[in-house]
Amino acid sequence: MSIGLKKSMRAWHRWLGLFTSIQLLLWTVSGLFFTVPDITDVRGEQYRLIKDSLEMEAKPNNLAPIQSIIKKDSDFLEEEFKIILRKRAQSWVYQVQSSNRKTKIYNAFNGQQLGSISQSEAIWVVDNKTTMKPIGVDLINEPKIGSEYRGRDLPLYRVRVEKPESGVVYVDPTTGDIMGIRTTLWRAWDFLWSLHIMDYRERDDFSHWLIRIFAALSVLTVVSGMVLWIISSKVAKN
Numbered sequence: 001m002s003i004g005l006k007k008s009m010r011a012w013h014r015w016l017g018l019f020t021s022i023q024l025l026l027w028t029v030s031g032l033f034f035t036v037p038d039i040t041d042v043r044g045e046q047y048r049l050i051k052d053s054l055e056m057e058a059k060p061n062n063l064a065p066i067q068s069i070i071k072k073d074s075d076f077l078e079e080e081f082k083i084i085l086r087k088r089a090q091s092w093v094y095q096v097q098s099s100n101r102k103t104k105i106y107n108a109f110n111g112q113q114l115g116s117i118s119q120s121e122a123i124w125v126v127d128n129k130t131t132m133k134p135i136g137v138d139l140i141n142e143p144k145i146g147s148e149y150r151g152r153d154l155p156l157y158r159v160r161v162e163k164p165e166s167g168v169v170y171v172d173p174t175t176g177d178i179m180g181i182r183t184t185l186w187r188a189w190d191f192l193w194s195l196h197i198m199d200y201r202e203r204d205d206f207s208h209w210l211i212r213i214f215a216a217l218s219v220l221t222v223v224s225g226m227v228l229w230i231i232s233s234k235v236a237k238n
Contacts, residue, residue, distance in 0.1 A: 010228060012224065016217065016220060016221050016224065017221050017225070019217065020214060020217045020218050020221050023198070023214050023218070024218055024221075026195045026196070027196060029192075030192040030193070030195055030196040031196065033188075033189070033192050034189070034192070034193075034196075037185060037189070041185065042185055042186050042189045043180075043181065043186065044167075044169075044180075044181025044182065044183055044186065045181075047130045047131050047132050047167075047181055048129065048130055048131075048178065048181070049128075049129050049130060049131065059085065059092075060092060060108070060109070062109060063085070063092075063108050063109060064094075064106075064107070064108060064109055064110055064111035065111075066083055066094055068111060069094065069096075069106050069111045070083075070096070072111075080098065080099040081096055081097060081098040081099065082096075082097055083095070083096050084097075085108060088105060088114075088117065088175065088176040089117050089121040089122075089124055089125055089176045090121070090124065091107070091108075091114075092107075092108040092109065093105050093106060093107060093108050093114065094106040094107075094108050095175060103174055103175060105174060105175070116155075116173035116174060117157075117171075117173055117174075117176050119137045119139070119157065121176065122137050122157035122159055122171045122173070122176075123137055123159060125159075125171050125176055125178065126159045126161065126169045126171065126178070129178060130161075130169060130178070130181070132161035132162070132163065132164075132167060132169065133161060133162040133163065134159050134160070134161055134162075134169075135160050135161060135162050136159070136160040137157055137158065137159045137160070138157070138158050139155055139156075139157055139158075139173070140154060140155060140156045140157075140158050140170075141154055141155045142154070145201055145202055146194075146201050146202050146203050148168070148180075148182045148186070148187065148190065149170050149179075149180060149182075150202070150203070150204070151204070152170065152179050152180065153172075155173055156170045156171065156172065156173070156179060157170065157171040157172075157173055158170055159171060164183050164184065165184065166183070166184055166187075167181070167182070167183045167184075168181070168182045168183075169181050169182075170182070190203060197211060198210050198211045198214065199211075
């Protein structure tokens with residue numbers, strides 16, 4: 001191999017390494033961070049109570065027959081559905097979910113269909129099903145790209161809590177379930193995830209051309225370095 005070609009390869013390797021080094025560093029740093037915290041802590045699972053006192057109550061006996069409720073609702077006559085008797089906030093309800101993910105809630109005692117839980121009930125849910133203390137609540141109706149509630153069906157109640165600082169709990173107004181707990185740790189993890197997959201806007205797509213190009217360039221950087229090392233070793237022996 002000529003000296004000029006070797007110099008050209010070294011120059012290309014240096015510039016290629018400089019171009020890819022920042023993303024290689026981000027991949028390494030973010031990957032290292034992902035190995036440190038437990039993913040359950042990132043998701044805020046440590047703040048959930050396993051069972052609240054009302055969920056451990058004995059089921060009441062004077063319940064409305066679910067068959068009569070289903071027959072009255074034409075939406076479920078030709079659908080496959082599942083029925084759950086459960087607590088929604090402070091009330092016993094029948095939760096009926098059809099195969100198309102449509103969920104309806106009925107009062108378990110009189111069969112009356114119920115609407116969404118109130119803001120005060122959303123606060124009650126957080127206060128009684130987590131170790132956190134609620135300090136405020138608002139309703140989210142508009143989707144936002146890259147938001148911390150992305151992928152969730154709207155609307156959602158966003159309940160702010162006292163501790164941890166900037167902590168937020170998202171509650172489903174229909175079911176009263178806690179859909180997500182977001183803390184500073186989760187936001188740091190999510191930010192580094194966006195850098196790791198190079199999807200800086202939506203933070204969900206890890207199969208796109210930008211990451212493919214940088215992955216290919218990174219491989220090329222490593223391979224060119226190995227080739228140069230082999231060539232240099234042979235030259236040194238000669």
